[in-house]
Amino acid sequence: MDEKMSKLPKMIVLLGPTGAGKTDWSLRFAKKFSGEIIGADSRQMYKKMNIGTAKPAGEWRRAGLKKLYVVDDIPHYMTDIIDPGKAFSVAEFRNSAIKCAKSIHKAGHIPMLVGGTGLYISSVVDNLHIPRIEPNKQLRKSLEEKSLDELCNLLERMDFETVQNIDKKNKRRLIRALEVCILSGESFSKQQQKGEALFDFLQIGVDVSREELYRRLDARVDTMMKLGLLKEVELLLKQKYAWHLPSMSGVGYRQFQAYFEGTETLDRCIELLKRDTRRFARRQMTWFRRNKDIRWCKTYEEAEALIEKFLSE
Numbered sequence: 001m002d003e004k005m006s007k008l009p010k011m012i013v014l015l016g017p018t019g020a021g022k023t024d025w026s027l028r029f030a031k032k033f034s035g036e037i038i039g040a041d042s043r044q045m046y047k048k049m050n051i052g053t054a055k056p057a058g059e060w061r062r063a064g065l066k067k068l069y070v071v072d073d074i075p076h077y078m079t080d081i082i083d084p085g086k087a088f089s090v091a092e093f094r095n096s097a098i099k100c101a102k103s104i105h106k107a108g109h110i111p112m113l114v115g116g117t118g119l120y121i122s123s124v125v126d127n128l129h130i131p132r133i134e135p136n137k138q139l140r141k142s143l144e145e146k147s148l149d150e151l152c153n154l155l156e157r158m159d160f161e162t163v164q165n166i167d168k169k170n171k172r173r174l175i176r177a178l179e180v181c182i183l184s185g186e187s188f189s190k191q192q193q194k195g196e197a198l199f200d201f202l203q204i205g206v207d208v209s210r211e212e213l214y215r216r217l218d219a220r221v222d223t224m225m226k227l228g229l230l231k232e233v234e235l236l237l238k239q240k241y242a243w244h245l246p247s248m249s250g251v252g253y254r255q256f257q258a259y260f261e262g263t264e265t266l267d268r269c270i271e272l273l274k275r276d277t278r279r280f281a282r283r284q285m286t287w288f289r290r291n292k293d294i295r296w297c298k299t300y301e302e303a304e305a306l307i308e309k310f311l312s313e
Helices: 022-033 090-106 118-125 137-144 148-158 160-165 171-184 210-227 229-238 254-260 266-289 300-312
Strands: 010-015 035-040 059-063 066-071 074-077 110-115 200-206 295-297
Touching (some): 010 022, 010 090, 010 118, 010 300, 022 035, 022 110, 035 118, 074 090, 110 118, 118 266, 148 160, 160 266, 210 229, 210 266, 254 266
Parallel strands (some): 010 200
Antiparallel strands (some): 059 066, 066 074
């Protein structure tokens, strides 16, 4: 191991596509290795959005002067913290996650970054310095008038790397990517400057075959419907959370817009949710497969052995 890296505090990263089984593994690891979890999921950060985001069921508990979101007695940070009406940038996530990790380490525990949002994970692992570009209402309004295809084509010309990984059905994200490119004069991907490593990382990926993953995802959507996903979406709409919001435009919510507007059947919306969830998982894997530092594990035991070795070094 690099001597400089060995002197840094250690952090475990557990990643993989949605539905791979990260939550179960992370809780077991946290209990065995005295870990605390920092969520790296851009959707599970939102309050009131539990079923559609597959947020691990937990409760808020007071711990001294602060409150913690606790799942099975394991503290979770960066989960259930943002109102659905607000946005949360990658730069904000990076700063907050690093602050949490340092606090966890100072308390004598192992910080564990767990999730499937590739850019969130990269912002911490690569210590990305992301320039803050303020929203421009006039520019957004002009871009809003364009179709998804037009936005994709424009972004492809300006930032080919970003367009390969972005959700091309998510108009809000396309507009934001273009906004950053246009206002800064540089592609978003080029602006992500790597900084000095702050932690010694072990990155573990949950390796599930595509066939098995798709089977799990379809079954999970069926379970979400039984748990009351439709009611969850309805309650959010009643609280005036609009479809254009970052929270409502994600997979698990936007697929029901046509149903609530009376232009599509519920069965068709469920079918679209399953399809879009599978596509989302594919995009996640495309992102992660580019990272050669990830150790892919098919079994929990395999991953556990890697962690034991890593923490003993």
